Amino acid sequence: EDSALGHSFFSLGKGVSAESLSAFAASGVVGSNLTLVGVNVPLADLVNCAESALGGAPTGKPDVVAPAQWVGGSSRLAVEGMPTHLALAAQAPKDPAVVAVLKAVLDN
Numbered sequence: 001e002d003s004a005l006g007h008s009f010f011s012l013g014k015g016v017s018a019e020s021l022s023a024f025a026a027s028g029v030v031g032s033n034l035t036l037v038g039v040n041v042p043l044a045d046l047v048n049c050a051e052s053a054l055g056g057a058p059t060g061k062p063d064v065v066a067p068a069q070w071v072g073g074s075s076r077l078a079v080e081g082m083p084t085h086l087a088l089a090a091q092a093p094k095d096p097a098v099v100a101v102l103k104a105v106l107d108n
Helices: 018-028 043-054 096-107
Strands: 007-011 075-079
16 A cells, blocks of 8 residues: 555654754745645735745746555554644635534544
8 A cells, every 4th residue: 555545644743853844845845846726815916925925936846756546445644743733814704614614624
């Protein structure tokens, strides 16, 4: 089972340092690996945000890897690192069901 598809990752809480995070960012945060998504944002605002925040990012080369194959099911694989913290900010949606679904996804 060499595929990551269908396998969730979790951290054992060790192994991440400021230096290793900086090294990862230097190699992974490049234009060819970034995706910017905007929802209910005017395109001009999204483009301005992208240019100001990411305009100086190195271009990089796309990763060339063989497509992963789905192996089905779920398997927990331990990976080294600290817990991940996520901050999400958005204008409150008009439909509280959207917030409930997002909360359920993030709580898992």
